[in-house]
Amino acid sequence: MNIGNLIKISFRALSNNKMRAFLTMLGVIIGVASVITMLAIGQGSKESIRSQISEMGSNMIMIQPGAEMRGGVRQSSDDMQTLKLEDYYALRDKTRYITACSPTVSSSGQFIFGPNNYPGSLSGVNQAYLDIRKLSIDDGTIFSDQQIAAAAKVCIVGKTITKNLFPNGDDPIGKVIRFNKIPFTIIGTLKEKGYNSMGMDQDNIVLAPYTTVQKRVLAITYIQGIFASSVSEKMTDQAMDEVTQILRTNHKLKTTDDDDFNIRSQEEISSMMTSTTNTLTILLACIAGISLLVGGIGIMNIMYVSVTERTREIGLRMSIGAKGRDILSQFLIEAVILSFTGGIIGVILGIGTSFIVKFALSWPVSIQWYSVILSFGVCTITGVFFGWYPAKKAAELDPIEAIRYE
Amino acid sequence: MNDRSIIRLENIKRYFQVGEETVHALRGVSFSIKEGEFVSIMGASGSGKSTLLNLLGCLDTPTEGEYFLDNIPVSSMGKNERSTIRNRKIGFIFQSYNLLPKTTALENVELPLLYNPAFNMKERHEKAKKALEAVGLSDRLNHKSNQMSGGQQQRVAIARALVNDPVLILADEATGNLDTRTAFEIMILLQELHRDGRTIIFVTHNPELAAFTSRNIVLRDGKIIKDGLNEHIESAQKMLDSLPKQED
Ligand SMILES: Nc1ncnc2c1ncn2[C@@H]1O[C@H](COP(=O)(O)OP(=O)(O)O)[C@@H](O)[C@H]1O
Numbered sequence A: 001m002n003i004g005n006l007i008k009i010s011f012r013a014l015s016n017n018k019m020r021a022f023l024t025m026l027g028v029i030i031g032v033a034s035v036i037t038m039l040a041i042g043q044g045s046k047e048s049i050r051s052q053i054s055e056m057g058s059n060m061i062m063i064q065p066g067a068e069m070r071g072g073v074r075q076s077s078d079d080m081q082t083l084k085l086e087d088y089y090a091l092r093d094k095t096r097y098i099t100a101c102s103p104t105v106s107s108s109g110q111f112i113f114g115p116n117n118y119p120g121s122l123s124g125v126n127q128a129y130l131d132i133r134k135l136s137i138d139d140g141t142i143f144s145d146q147q148i149a150a151a152a153k154v155c156i157v158g159k160t161i162t163k164n165l166f167p168n169g170d171d172p173i174g175k176v177i178r179f180n181k182i183p184f185t186i187i188g189t190l191k192e193k194g195y196n197s198m199g200m201d202q203d204n205i206v207l208a209p210y211t212t213v214q215k216r217v218l219a220i221t222y223i224q225g226i227f228a229s230s231v232s233e234k235m236t237d238q239a240m241d242e243v244t245q246i247l248r249t250n251h252k253l254k255t256t257d258d259d260d261f262n263i264r265s266q267e268e269i270s271s272m273m274t275s276t277t278n279t280l281t282i283l284l285a286c287i288a289g290i291s292l293l294v295g296g297i298g299i300m301n302i303m304y305v306s307v308t309e310r311t312r313e314i315g316l317r318m319s320i321g322a323k324g325r326d327i328l329s330q331f332l333i334e335a336v337i338l339s340f341t342g343g344i345i346g347v348i349l350g351i352g353t354s355f356i357v358k359f360a361l362s363w364p365v366s367i368q369w370y371s372v373i374l375s376f377g378v379c380t381i382t383g384v385f386f387g388w389y390p391a392k393k394a395a396e397l398d399p400i401e402a403i404r405y406e
Numbered sequence B: 001m002n003d004r005s006i007i008r009l010e011n012i013k014r015y016f017q018v019g020e021e022t023v024h025a026l027r028g029v030s031f032s033i034k035e036g037e038f039v040s041i042m043g044a045s046g047s048g049k050s051t052l053l054n055l056l057g058c059l060d061t062p063t064e065g066e067y068f069l070d071n072i073p074v075s076s077m078g079k080n081e082r083s084t085i086r087n088r089k090i091g092f093i094f095q096s097y098n099l100l101p102k103t104t105a106l107e108n109v110e111l112p113l114l115y116n117p118a119f120n121m122k123e124r125h126e127k128a129k130k131a132l133e134a135v136g137l138s139d140r141l142n143h144k145s146n147q148m149s150g151g152q153q154q155r156v157a158i159a160r161a162l163v164n165d166p167v168l169i170l171a172d173e174a175t176g177n178l179d180t181r182t183a184f185e186i187m188i189l190l191q192e193l194h195r196d197g198r199t200i201i202f203v204t205h206n207p208e209l210a211a212f213t214s215r216n217i218v219l220r221d222g223k224i225i226k227d228g229l230n231e232h233i234e235s236a237q238k239m240l241d242s243l244p245k246q247e248d
């Protein structure tokens, strides 16, 4: 029996019942499409988080006040005043593993220029903050040491602030905006960064000398945090140990005392976030895998029913000379054609859906070619695997019984 | 007509085991059929006609006895060989036509040739067309089976039985589902095929149809009770002409 004729026979048999063929394929189509889309979404969010993190600076270290016990009550970090400027000076002057460091103090409120206003937060920092956070000046300049020493009322602003306070496109440099009734002169603007993976607008930012925010806005002497960069990503752990030692000495803590600050590295945050997305990807892949399996069972189910339904046809084929193996091959080829076609449609649909998710919902999506090949392979194998049993059943029919079957 | 016998049955028995009971469908049947004979096998329902025809068509094997087709003992053949024999040497016509649904006449007739690698697409097409012309359906090549009348469907089935140039055409109650006129039309067709030298075995429970065939075998309870040549073969065409005319 030649294979070309068998394929022709199978195609004719399938085209005789297009609706059944389509319903059989539907399971495979949905299975393959969902595997591709789910993995694309999972991988996309993982990649976007990774790139956000490296944009934010993968060797960044954040120090916050914390873990201080007062009468057995743990304090919220906003209320704590354990970090002082002296800590910043010590880190700036005495470390080997830190290249840059900046104190931070911030206050939220409304920025006002003429009739326009926009809510945001004013961050008090020094010049090193730009390097640590991978920010860069677009126009104008950063404030100078003299301006820090003098607690000058100057600031540099992000794109969101510029757009909202100067909707006519006026040059913001030299303009005076107000924050909590205090006038600030804009001396520079920041390059656009867009939204981060958690949906935060990274351009809604205003930086001023930390001294200004401390003295003129908040009227405090402590600081709310310190940002630092380790020499390299690999040296982050050493840098954190070193910071811990310096701060403990500075704070005169006994060896039995807990730290009254806490240190987190970007590395820790990033591994936490990637592990979350990994779990998400695995979960999505499992759901998709199950739908692929259900698709396979769908093939078996419909093939099985169709063997019963087509008993007379099988009997006729046998009586005009089809051998058992011809019938077996026909049903197997039908199963392969169905799962193959379903697979191709599923791949197209999966890629299409991924792109729709990407552009219509603007989710980060990254199509995985291995998932296309994998799901396609799996569905073809499932087709053959689940098509085998009904095909064998058909081949074993007795022609006389089959042709009499009502 | 020559004297070559293409079928020889020697004391064929066929028993079926149904639970505890043994059903004796054929209890020792012997005869031979020469090339070009048009044989009717008659008998009441349950007398073993279909069982005999299935054996002749190599769909079944006897419990006892030997069957020679073209001088080859069928019992020596395996399942696959019998499939090949059915494909190359036998044409079946069934009571209920057994055409593939939603399939054109041409494709239905081509079907046996698809199981024969000797023919390419063009040859299949040619042969199927010729067979359909022979049964008077040259204008219905691309009609689907469900768009045709019972008589037309049976003609397609006959064309399918002819398409592989079989040495033997087997018909089981081929006119059983048809009205009298259409049944005569099919009989006319079979008589034409007989005149062309085909060997036909025609199973029926209707004794009237025996008059149109060249030899009559009568079965009762799995045994032959009568086997004789028909000296006066009646013309089915004449019978049809003598029927009262119908409105078109
Ligand atoms: N597959 C089978 N299993 C059991 N009994 C059968 C089978 N086929 C036929 N028979 C029995 O054999 C006898 C002859 O049947 P059959 O050849 O179909 O008769 P006919 O075609 O003359 O009406 C009947 O009694 C029938 O019940």
Ligand SMILES: [Mg+2]
Pocket (backbone or CB within 6 Å): B049, B050, B051
């Ligand atoms: Mg019968």
